[in-house]
Amino acid sequence: MTEFENEFTWGRAISQNTTDEFHEKFEKAVDDAKKEFGKKYPLIINGQEIYSDETFFVTSPSDSQITIGEFSKATISDTNDAISSAKNAFEIWSNTSYLKRAEIFRECADYFSSRKFFLTAIMTFENGKNRFEAMGDVDEAIDFMRFYAFQLEKNKGFYKQTSHPNPREKTQTIMKPYGVWGIIAPFNFPSAIAIGMTTGALITGNTAVLKPASTAPLSSFYFVNFLFSKIPNGAINFVTGSGSTLGKTLIESKDVDGIAFTGSREVGMQGFQEFTKTTTKPFISEMGGKNPAIVTKNADLDKASEGVMNAAFGFGGQKCSACSRVYVHNDVADQFISKIVEKTKKLRIGMPWQKDVFLGPVINNDAKIKFENAVNLAKQDGEILTGGIVLNSSELEKGYFVEPTIVTKLPEDHKLVKEELFLPFLCIQRYDTLDDAIKLANQTEYGLTAGIFSNDEKQLEEFFSKIQAGVVYANRFASATTAALVSSQPFVGWKNSGSTGKGAGGENYLQQFMRSQTQTRCD
Numbered sequence: 001m002t003e004f005e006n007e008f009t010w011g012r013a014i015s016q017n018t019t020d021e022f023h024e025k026f027e028k029a030v031d032d033a034k035k036e037f038g039k040k041y042p043l044i045i046n047g048q049e050i051y052s053d054e055t056f057f058v059t060s061p062s063d064s065q066i067t068i069g070e071f072s073k074a075t076i077s078d079t080n081d082a083i084s085s086a087k088n089a090f091e092i093w094s095n096t097s098y099l100k101r102a103e104i105f106r107e108c109a110d111y112f113s114s115r116k117f118f119l120t121a122i123m124t125f126e127n128g129k130n131r132f133e134a135m136g137d138v139d140e141a142i143d144f145m146r147f148y149a150f151q152l153e154k155n156k157g158f159y160k161q162t163s164h165p166n167p168r169e170k171t172q173t174i175m176k177p178y179g180v181w182g183i184i185a186p187f188n189f190p191s192a193i194a195i196g197m198t199t200g201a202l203i204t205g206n207t208a209v210l211k212p213a214s215t216a217p218l219s220s221f222y223f224v225n226f227l228f229s230k231i232p233n234g235a236i237n238f239v240t241g242s243g244s245t246l247g248k249t250l251i252e253s254k255d256v257d258g259i260a261f262t263g264s265r266e267v268g269m270q271g272f273q274e275f276t277k278t279t280t281k282p283f284i285s286e287m288g289g290k291n292p293a294i295v296t297k298n299a300d301l302d303k304a305s306e307g308v309m310n311a312a313f314g315f316g317g318q319k320c321s322a323c324s325r326v327y328v329h330n331d332v333a334d335q336f337i338s339k340i341v342e343k344t345k346k347l348r349i350g351m352p353w354q355k356d357v358f359l360g361p362v363i364n365n366d367a368k369i370k371f372e373n374a375v376n377l378a379k380q381d382g383e384i385l386t387g388g389i390v391l392n393s394s395e396l397e398k399g400y401f402v403e404p405t406i407v408t409k410l411p412e413d414h415k416l417v418k419e420e421l422f423l424p425f426l427c428i429q430r431y432d433t434l435d436d437a438i439k440l441a442n443q444t445e446y447g448l449t450a451g452i453f454s455n456d457e458k459q460l461e462e463f464f465s466k467i468q469a470g471v472v473y474a475n476r477f478a479s480a481t482t483a484a485l486v487s488s489q490p491f492v493g494w495k496n497s498g499s500t501g502k503g504a505g506g507e508n509y510l511q512q513f514m515r516s517q518t519q520t521r522c523d
């Protein structure tokens with residue numbers, strides 16, 4: 001059995017002193033990526049590439065004149081064909097040995113690994129991640145494929161002999177796939193999350209229809225394009241187009257046996273309710289966050305300001321794990337504020353494929369408008385400490401660039417403190433006792449990630465014992481609340497952040513795509 005190891009490309013480049021090589025490979029990959037732009041991409045249904053007459057263009061959020069690709073617009077009928085194909089392929093694929101399935105996904109992971117700089121370069125243009133964040137996304141997809149292959153083998157295909165006190169009863173349990181899964185993916189991790197969910201469904205013997213986000217479908221196209229000829233026709237299908245049409249068709253289909261959804265709370269909850277209205281079929285729903293960090297008076301304020309800034313503004317706050325609220329002890333609040341504001345003002349904003357750029361654009365015009373509205377509300381009800389501007393200099397005017405923004409003095413029940421914005425927008429609130437801070441941190445419908453900065457072990461214990469979130473960190477200056485690693489830090493949301501309590505990239509993830517059968521043979 002092949003042991004699991006994280007890809008961890010940038011981390012290894014640092015530890016092996018090969019960062020120059022990393023950058024050289026990336027620069028070359030940008031040239032290769034540019035050659036791909038503007039091509040036309042098909043749907044993939046029943047092992048066939050289908051080019052629709054109706055198409056839509058995906059442009060870069062950094063520059064609307066860069067066309068990433070022209071994608072086929074699937075109809076409801078195409079989506080139903082994809083579901084039927086997946087249904088027909090189920091018998092043959094579910095009877096393929098688990099060892100073979102694991103081998104195919106390892107092969108796919110190796111292929112991704114060999115092309116990771118190209119895939120990273122594509123993503124910097126496609127959804128606006130900087131090169132480090134984009135490499136992290138591609139690495140995570142590779143990790144998911146290898147980790148799930150490892151889990152499948154370690155658990156012997158989820159088969160287990162059990163014992164019975166009556167020697168005449170020979171017993172065993174086996175986990176079996178459900179059938180057809182609809183996979184509905186978000187724009188912000190177009191490689192990791194789309195591929196992670198789809199791998200979860202397929203490697204366990206289910207078949208799938210993948211619908212990526214319309215703003216970032218290319219990363220997952222490369223995955224399906226590699227995979228579809230290696231598995232039975234129809235086992236994986238790829239449909240692009242409107243979420244409310246195709247996603248809805250998947251959710252409403254009687255032939256879909258499970259849904260893996262990652263996206264907003266609004267769409268996730270609606271889908272969950274619709275899908276489980278009259279049946280007990282599984283709906284795995286990973287949703288949003290309003291993630292807090294707590295800075296105590298015992299914190300190292302340099303580390304705290306660095307960690308909160310990275311968590312709030314990495315990929316423009318467009319991570320479900322982004323830190324959007326920070327509770328700072330009154331005694332150190334002024335110092336903390338001055339440090340984080342100073343650091344934030346120095347962040348380099350620009351084209352995300354450029355070497356020193358920290359912050360690229362937000363994903364689209366809707367996000368830019370949402371930013372403007374949030375800024376207006378913040379001006380009205382609080383105080384903006386830095387940021388608040390849409391950037392439209394001549395270099396940036398063709399994209400959706402906004403300043404990382406820090407706001408304070410908002411009432412605790414203000415919508416900017418309560419609602420997920422998914423923008424580079426951080427609210428700083430003050431507190432007097434740690435107990436109060438933890439209560440405030442927990443006063444949210446979400447429970448995804450959280451962080452604390454303190455050099456007092458007792459305070460850390462109190463935080464870990466009381467905080468209501470699935471992924472929690474202490475003193476993490478690389479990022480207070482984001483950047484979980486597959487296997488080490490299974491990614492799981494509590495409350496309205498997730499429906500299952502099981503973490504992606506953890507030991508309990510794959511079992512959700514199967515149901516257990518207990519078998520007894522009597523002498």
Ligand SMILES: NC(=O)c1ccc[n+]([C@@H]2O[C@H](COP(=O)([O-])OP(=O)(O)OC[C@H]3O[C@@H](n4cnc5c(N)ncnc54)[C@H](O)[C@@H]3O)[C@@H](O)[C@H]2O)c1
Binds near residue numbers: 187212214267321493
């Ligand atoms: N918990 C997690 O692990 C996690 C990870 C990444 C992102 N997210 C969340 O995802 C959101 C951002 O992603 P997004 O903007 O792409 O989310 P979104 O909810 O707008 O879209 C997610 C997917 O649902 C599709 N969709 C839209 N309307 C639909 C409908 N009516 N029926 C079915 N499908 C529909 C979209 O096309 C897309 O593919 C944030 O809320 C973020 O917190 C959560």
Ligand SMILES: N[C@@H](CCC=O)C(=O)O
Binds near residue numbers: 491
């Ligand atoms: N798993 C990612 C977040 C995914 C959501 O957007 C992290 O840990 O930062």
